[in-house]
Structures are given as C-alpha cells and as structure tokens.
Amino acid sequence: MMGDEKMEEVKNKPSKMKELMSWVWPILIAIIVAVGVRQFLFAPVTVKGESMENTYHDNDRVIISKLSKIERFDVVVFESPVEDDHYIKRVIGLPGDHVEVKNDELFINGKKYDEPYESDHVKDYKADGLNFTEDFKMEDVTGEKVVPEDSYFVLGDNRQNSSDGRDYGFIKKSAISGVVAFKFFPWN
Known part of the structure; x- marks a missing residue:
C-alpha cells in the first residue's frame, strides 16, 4: 500500500507542476505587458x-x-x-x-x-x-x-x-x- 501511495504521488507531481505553470505564464505575460504599456504608451x-x-x-x-x-x-x-x-x-x-x-x-x-x-x-x-x-x-x-x-x-x-x-x-x-x-x- 505504501508503494502505491508513493507511485500515485509521483504521477501527480507533473500535473501539479503543469497547473502551477498554467498560472505563472499568464501572470508573467501580464506583468510584461503592463511594464511595456507604462514604459512606451501611457503612464x-x-x-x-x-x-x-x-x-x-x-x-x-x-x-x-x-x-x-x-x-x-x-x-x-x-x-x-x-x-x-x-x-x-x-x-x-x-x-x-x-x-x-x-x-x-x-x-x-x-x-x-x-x-x-x-x-x-x-x-x-x-x-x-x-x-x-x-x-x-x-x-x-x-x-x-x-x-x-x-x-x-x-x-x-x-x-x-x-x-x-x-x-x-x-x-x-x-x-x-x-x-x-x-x-x-x-x-x-
């Protein structure tokens, strides 16, 4: 049973990383766009x-x-x-x-x-x-x-x-x- 739990945890690790990255990329893009707008368009x-x-x-x-x-x-x-x-x-x-x-x-x-x-x-x-x-x-x-x-x-x-x-x-x-x-x- 212990081995099954560890196996399941290892399987879920990539999906947790994938979920985390699904949040990080939009936030990074939003920050880059905001800085670009402030620097070059409006302030x-x-x-x-x-x-x-x-x-x-x-x-x-x-x-x-x-x-x-x-x-x-x-x-x-x-x-x-x-x-x-x-x-x-x-x-x-x-x-x-x-x-x-x-x-x-x-x-x-x-x-x-x-x-x-x-x-x-x-x-x-x-x-x-x-x-x-x-x-x-x-x-x-x-x-x-x-x-x-x-x-x-x-x-x-x-x-x-x-x-x-x-x-x-x-x-x-x-x-x-x-x-x-x-x-x-x-x-x-």
Missing part, C-alpha cells in the same frame, strides 16, 4: 503644485500619452530644466513661433489667441485693475526671437504662481515625457 502622473490651476490642482492624477504628437495648447509633463523633478505646463509656442503677451492677450506670430482656460483668472485680476499675465515678448525672456527647432515654449495656467518658460526658456522635445490625455482622480 500615471501626480500633479504637484498650483501652477496649472484651475485646469489641474495639486495631487490631481493624470494619464500621459507617450505617443501623442505635441500640439499648441496641449498640457505636457517634462523633466524640469532647473531641478530634479517633472513639471506639468501648457505648450504655447511650437518650433519657429514668436510668443508675446500684451495686456493679458496672447499673440503667437502676431495673431491673437483666446485662452479660455485663463478666463476666470484674468477676470478676477481685471476687476482689481491688474494684469494676470505680466507683459512679455519671448526675446525679452529667452534672448531668442523664435522657438528653436525641437523645442517648445511652455507656460503654467496659473501665471501668477508658475515657474515656466518665462523663467527657464525653452523645453527640448527630448525632455517631454508625454501629453496629458485625461485626469482620472479626483473624479469631479
């Missing part, structure tokens, strides 16, 4: 600070797309040029653009652009007789008259409380981690 990011209010607030969580083409007014996440951190800002100037703000109005290559994401801020400051965005010409800030090739000019939406292109100049395309696709937390 979660936590917003830090107030520079993008009222669009995004401190501790909002967003998903960035690493494959999206960068267009004017996209919100991007990039490696900070002044500290070991990542910033989130809005792309205002594309390569070859000249950017200027006069009396709270944005001009790109001489054409006036509306900034609906700024309307609440500007309205509050105008009511007090102030400009929300200090007047500037890009060359006053960066020394360049146009955005260089493979670079972007970025500004925070909360211009009174934002360290952005007015302070550190242009952002290289290679420093950009991705374009914000959507906010997933909080859900309001």
Whole structure:
C-alpha cells in the first residue's frame, strides 16, 4: 500500500507542476505587458503644485500619452530644466513661433489667441485693475526671437504662481515625457 501511495504521488507531481505553470505564464505575460504599456504608451502622473490651476490642482492624477504628437495648447509633463523633478505646463509656442503677451492677450506670430482656460483668472485680476499675465515678448525672456527647432515654449495656467518658460526658456522635445490625455482622480 505504501508503494502505491508513493507511485500515485509521483504521477501527480507533473500535473501539479503543469497547473502551477498554467498560472505563472499568464501572470508573467501580464506583468510584461503592463511594464511595456507604462514604459512606451501611457503612464500615471501626480500633479504637484498650483501652477496649472484651475485646469489641474495639486495631487490631481493624470494619464500621459507617450505617443501623442505635441500640439499648441496641449498640457505636457517634462523633466524640469532647473531641478530634479517633472513639471506639468501648457505648450504655447511650437518650433519657429514668436510668443508675446500684451495686456493679458496672447499673440503667437502676431495673431491673437483666446485662452479660455485663463478666463476666470484674468477676470478676477481685471476687476482689481491688474494684469494676470505680466507683459512679455519671448526675446525679452529667452534672448531668442523664435522657438528653436525641437523645442517648445511652455507656460503654467496659473501665471501668477508658475515657474515656466518665462523663467527657464525653452523645453527640448527630448525632455517631454508625454501629453496629458485625461485626469482620472479626483473624479469631479
């Protein structure tokens, strides 16, 4: 009888191994897919600070797309040029653009652009007789008259409380981690 039990145990060993492997392979594949998606397609990011209010607030969580083409007014996440951190800002100037703000109005290559994401801020400051965005010409800030090739000019939406292109100049395309696709937390 003892021999029969050992024989049965030996017979069952390959089937237990087979069952274990039937669980291990899908888990390994799922991990590889998740790492690949995060590395090359999408990644979660936590917003830090107030520079993008009222669009995004401190501790909002967003998903960035690493494959999206960068267009004017996209919100991007990039490696900070002044500290070991990542910033989130809005792309205002594309390569070859000249950017200027006069009396709270944005001009790109001489054409006036509306900034609906700024309307609440500007309205509050105008009511007090102030400009929300200090007047500037890009060359006053960066020394360049146009955005260089493979670079972007970025500004925070909360211009009174934002360290952005007015302070550190242009952002290289290679420093950009991705374009914000959507906010997933909080859900309001």
